[in-house]
Amino acid sequence: MAETRRGGPVPRRMGAAETGLPVASDAATLRAAGRQPPLPFCVALADGRPLTMHRLLRVLPGKRLVGEAELDGRRVLAKLFVGRRCEKHWRHERGGLDALRQADVSTPELVVATAMAAGGYALLTVFLEPAQSLAEAWAEVSERAAGDAEALAVLAPALGMLGRLHAAGLVQDDLHLGNFLRHQGRMLVVDGDAVRVISRGQRLPPADAGANLAVLLAQLPPVWDGQLAALLPAYTAEQPLLPEQAVMRRNIERVRAWRLGDFLAKTVRECTLFAVEHTSARFSAVRREEAETLAPVLASLASLDSAVASGRVFKDGGTTTVARIVVNARPLLIKRYNLKNLRHAFGRLWRPSRAWHSWREAHRLLFFGIPTPRPLALVEERCGPLRRRAWLICEYCPGPNLLNHLAADCEPSPAEANAIRDLFGALRRHRISHGDLKATNLLWDGERVLLIDLDGVVQHRSVAAYERAWRRDRARLLRNWPSACALRRWLDEQLPAACG
Known part of the structure; x- marks a missing residue:
């Protein structure tokens, strides 16, 4: 498989074709079908050969469908471009794959790139299985401590691959963990449509390289921002030209802020997720x-x-x-x-x-x-x-709230103490206040402290505004326990100080 989708596979809509032969289709029909065309369906390529789509992995309604298909008895990863101006995107995808191969950057082998008989275009690559996206691999280690050796080992091949891409004068404009694929010990780059040539055959300038690398690093948890010294060697082994680490951190913060705004906007509009x-x-x-x-x-x-x-x-x-x-x-x-x-x-x-x-x-x-x-x-x-x-x-979290779970006359266990410090450290890093920080709004799930009742949560733009809100949150939390008890004394010592 050489295409991944954030948010999981597109649900299939079963049709009459499920019990018989594939339904004949074309670009206009697929364009009008929205997110879930009946499966399986068959389209004719320009040379008359039938391509049968069995499973959809990603759909951009009215524009593109990506999935597992069959051509001449061979499994392929098919990208069908069906939008009204689809030729441009098809040519860009093909050109991006060509640029990757010329730069010696591993990418799935192209089987055929051709027009479809009744409009639209198809680009077919080998179907790689078993394969795992970097997003899936990272999900297995993402909760490890920042700088963890196993987590670094997961990221290093992709960072090296991106370094090779930049050394060849290319950038990936849609740079996310799902666009790196692990197959039989190799890391591959997918999605040629997002590959852009900046300076073919010449290394990217440090500013361009750093800006594109920041897009990838901004997708790691913020606690990893302090691990650039451990992350960058895999990249600089291929592409040594980068801005200073202070500049890189600012780039990462800027990209992460943009990604957050884009993601929050998607939560209330029709999209893949x-x-x-x-x-x-x-x-x-x-x-x-x-x-x-x-x-x-x-x-x-x-x-x-x-x-x-x-x-x-x-x-x-x-x-x-x-x-x-x-x-x-x-x-x-x-x-x-x-x-x-x-x-x-x-x-x-x-x-x-x-x-x-x-x-x-x-x-x-x-x-x-x-x-x-x-x-x-x-x-x-x-x-x-x-x-x-x-x-x-x-x-639903069945765990108890902290008012019931923690004993007032003793300090939290080491696991509970670390979870409390981690929660409030993260809230402070991002200047987030709760607004009603009662102990009943903090749940213990056996490993972490979960924050609930988010009606009054605010992420503050200014440090001063956050400090005012944190003083109120801190005082409200401490009031849950008697002033002389051991738990309150421990919290008062361990919680971030109330400044100002």
């Missing part, structure tokens, strides 16, 4: 891989209310109702944000709901690697542009 529906009566966003499972719950506002009513209710207040529900034998948490009276309803009409804010901030925390239950779906009741009630569904 999220399925979004927006009507005059409601707005909904759901993680695409969860859409089928949650469909019965999300079917209507009534079904959401029914799920809340039938669940185990933990809280039923004027402004929020929280319940544990079970969907396909999987426990989930659903939180409904109520309107307690007419005045409250008028006050919420124009503002994003607290569910919207919690959805966004949960994704922000997870982007930075800060533990919180994974948000799965957001629904807002709408009346045109006006907002009313809202619902948030997230994973």
